[in-house]
Amino acid sequence: MAGYPSAVFEEDLHILRVGCCNWNAPLSPDSTAAWTPGLLKNLEGFTEEARRTNLHLAAFEADVLAACEVLRLGAKVDALDSGDLSPLALASGRMFDVTLLANTASPADKANLEKALQRFAWVVRILVEQHADVDEECNDLSILEIACSVRNWELVKLLLKHKAKPSQKCHSCFQSRADRDRFISIASSYASSSCPARVCPCWSGKTVPECHGAGAQPYPLTFLCVCGSKKIYQRCCHARSCWVVEEWVEADQRLRHSFLSAVSPVSAGVTESDEFKAMKIALQAIHEAGGPSKSREELLAEAQKSITELLLPLVSRGLVDPAFFYAWNQVDFFPKPFARKYSKHLCEDMQRRWNAAVDEYILREGDSRTRFEIERAAKIGTWNGALIRTCEGVGCTKVEGVGDTLLRKCAQCKISVYCGQQCQKSAWRAHKVVCGSDTQHEQMLPSQTAFQKAHEASIRSVPVAASQFAAWCAPLVSKWAKEGASGTVESLECRKSD
Numbered sequence: 320m321a322g323y324p325s326a327v328f329e330e331d332l333h334i335l336r337v338g339c340c341n342w343n344a345p346l347s348p349d350s351t352a353a354w355t356p357g358l359l360k361n362l363e364g365f366t367e368e369a370r371r372t373n374l375h376l377a378a379f380e381a382d383v384l385a386a387c388e389v390l391r392l393g394a395k396v397d398a399l400d401s402g403d404l405s406p407l408a409l410a411s412g413r414m415f416d417v418t419l420l421a422n423t424a425s426p427a428d429k430a431n432l433e434k435a436l437q438r439f440a441w442v443v444r445i446l447v448e449q450h451a452d453v454d455e456e457c458n459d460l461s462i463l464e465i466a467c468s469v470r471n472w473e474l475v476k477l478l479l480k481h482k483a484k485p486s487q488k489c490h491s492c493f494q495s496r497a498d499r500d501r502f503i504s505i506a507s508s509y510a511s512s513s514c515p516a517r518v519c520p521c522w523s524g525k526t527v528p529e530c531h532g533a534g535a536q537p538y539p540l541t542f543l544c545v546c547g548s549k550k551i552y553q554r555c556c557h558a559r560s561c562w563v564v565e566e567w568v569e570a571d572q573r574l575r576h577s578f579l580s581a582v583s584p585v586s587a588g589v590t591e592s593d594e595f596k597a598m599k600i601a602l603q604a605i606h607e608a609g610g611p612s613k614s615r616e617e618l619l620a621e622a623q624k625s626i627t628e629l630l631l632p633l634v635s636r637g638l639v640d641p642a643f644f645y646a647w648n649q650v651d652f653f654p655k656p657f658a659r660k661y662s663k664h665l666c667e668d669m670q671r672r673w674n675a676a677v678d679e680y681i682l683r684e685g686d687s688r689t690r691f692e693i694e695r696a697a698k699i700g701t702w703n704g705a706l707i708r709t710c711e712g713v714g715c716t717k718v719e720g721v722g723d724t725l726l727r728k729c730a731q732c733k734i735s736v737y738c739g740q741q742c743q744k745s746a747w748r749a750h751k752v753v754c755g756s757d758t759q760h761e762q763m764l765p766s767q768t769a770f771q772k773a774h775e776a777s778i779r780s781v782p783v784a785a786s787q788f789a790a791w792c793a794p795l796v797s798k799w800a801k802e803g804a805s806g807t808v809e810s811l812e813c814r815k816s817d
């Protein structure tokens with residue numbers, strides 16, 4: 320299949336690839352393929368109004384590699400353009416036209432056209448194996464009629480196997496009696512068989528029920544990370560022990576990513592916290608029940624309600640800061656430091672949204688504290704712990720940015736901070752236990768600590784309630800809720816807790 324310039328090596332497809340693997344600024348694999356005028360200016364029919372997708376483009380160009388990739392990214396097999404043409408109908412129609420051209424071409428041109436014909440046939444095969452609608456038509460010819468008229472017996476067989484309906488016109492495509500008989504015998508041999516299962520768009524060579532349909536599988540290490548960082552997964556979220564899996568979503572007929580699911584790709588040497596185990600059990604229960612019984616919106620609302628119920632008494636007791644509570648009511652996630660084990664890209668996105676809400680609170684007035692005091696009590700840093708930290712030395716109250724106080728990180732874990740060696744020494748006895756461990760996390764805001772305590776207590780009293788589990792997934796479920804509606808974006812179902 321080498322020897323043709325595939326779009327998979329081009330910038331435009333890379334933009335799509337990066338965009339489709341990005342939870343923060345997602346791009347639909349079914350976006351109109353007219354947004355790249357540079358590339359498409361010579362391609363007839365690819366205007367904004369035609370609303371053709373990237374799969375249409377791959378079909379039109381007989382670009383086998385691009386067709387495979389956009390299908391893996393989740394492209395709809397049967398997306399219709401404004402003229403109701405599917406990618407399969409488009410590829411078949413082009414195959415028909417190129418066959419006519421090849422019949423009258425010079426020997427040199429003929430060789431090139433025949434190579435193109437092989438690629439068109441390959442694209443048609445891929446689309447049929449992906450369960451594209453085989454009863455689509457192009458220029459009043461069915462796909463099967465086209466396969467008959469170009470004498471591609473492989474495709475004829477494949478189409479009949481996938482339940483394409485033989486018509487009278489099919490018979491008239493064949494001049495010789497031998498060909499007609501051959502067609503009739505193939506048609507009758509597949510008449511009573513059922514349609515083969517769809518081939519898995521991960522291109523494992525297996526069918527969906529044997530592959531991703533049988534359960535979630537780890538996301539390939541060398542693929543772009545799905546957090547939107549533009550790094551390779553192995554060097555991004557995987558290195559932070561945030562495991563991504565791919566699952567087959569029957570309702571959407573596509574693969575979808577989620578952070579850690581019922582299958583546990585937990586590698587040796589990683590300890591599982593009680594909370595993590597609880598999440599796993601909860602997830603398993605959800606899976607066994609055939610998926611969440613509630614809609615995404617309901618799940619999100621429930622998670623937010625349960626967090627608010629925990630926070631309210633803490634606010635009235637002064638344990639959770641009013642600015643912190645205000646911000647919580649503006650956003651759809653609860654900030655929690657994850658010791659840098661979580662995607663930096665997503666953490667920074669949450670930080671930006673959270674701190675903007677705190678700024679909003681400050682502008683509202685009605686709080687007599689200084690801006691610095693409020694920011695210190697409520698703003699979060701890159702890793703979603705406290706933005707303005709206090710020295711962690713025993714009894715020390717020095718605050719970052721006050722006077723000439725500079726805090727230095729512990730050289731080993733690079734997480735704990737001290738104003739000087741004296742303070743680091745004073746804290747070492749307690750710190751050495753957690754330094755660099757899996758349970759360590761960035762310095763939290765007092766409001767976060769208060770919430771964590773209340774939350775842990777509630778987990779102990781109500782073992783593994785689904786709503787508790789949902790509470791931890793609030794930011795993720797919310798993304799899911801927002802973007803799931805369009806059916807174009809990956810869901811984040813859960814993440815590893817620290």
Ligand SMILES: [Zn+2]
Nearest residue numbers: 519521530531
């Ligand atoms: Zn698969």
Ligand SMILES: [Zn+2]
Nearest residue numbers: 544546555556
């Ligand atoms: Zn990542």
Ligand SMILES: [Zn+2]
Nearest residue numbers: 710715738742
């Ligand atoms: Zn100190």
Ligand SMILES: [Zn+2]
Nearest residue numbers: 729731732754
């Ligand atoms: Zn340390």
